[in-house]
Amino acid sequence: MNPHVCIPFRPADSERVANLACTVRQWEGLQWPVHLGDSEGERFHRGEAINNAARAATDAGADVLLICDCDFLLESNRQAVEAAEAALRDDAYVVAFSFMRVVNQQGTNALRDGRHWQRTYEIENVALIWGNCFAIPTDLFWRVCGFDDRFKGWGAEDIAFLVAASTMGGPKSRIKGGSYHLTHPTNEDRDDLPANNALASHYRSADGDRRAMAWILAERGCG
DSSP: OOOOEEEEEOOOOOHHHHHHHHHHHHHHTTTTTTEEEESSSSOOOOHHHHHHHHHHHHHTOOOOEEOOOTTEEEEEEEHHHHHHHHHHHHHHESSOOOOEEEEOOOHHHHHHOOOOOOOEEEEEEEEEOOOOOEEEEHHHHHHHSSSOOTOOSSSHHHHHHHHHHHHEEEEEEOOOOOOEEEOOOOOOOEEEEEEEHHHHHHTTTTTTOHHHHHOOOOOOOOO
């Protein structure tokens, strides 16, 4: 197994830079190569950034990709290893956690400094999310041609990718364990969200139907 980590990232502010340094330490503990991906132009397009990181990882020989956000930590490195192993075994999209603690600024600072987690740092606890940090075989990532570049900015691109990957590969699954979402300034640029949601609904209409999904992927010249 040769896992590589792909992180969509643009140094938009000091908080995101500090969060990235914190999350990269987790991957350094596993000695997994990390690839940062940005997008072209003034606006940040998350899907395009992930694709660029995935190309670098593929060129470096990765057989499984860990697609993870720059402000996200797993409770245990074991979860990443198990997710990568399951993804390769099942040819599938595998989320590396089962619940996510959204933490406040005090908690973010503590995690950055390597201090112990405290319950008072938690803003909310969210279960059964399908994004933020997942493993996928490199072959399956490119079988669906990565993230659809018709999604602009951010929002709903992860839903479409999940549906495509779980239709064209094995059934999606997850690893039990916790995670932490670090705080950062909010990006209010959501002008493209209605169009993104409509495109994601297009993907959802083919969920589980390989023939219908193949037609949607062919719209992008994929397949």
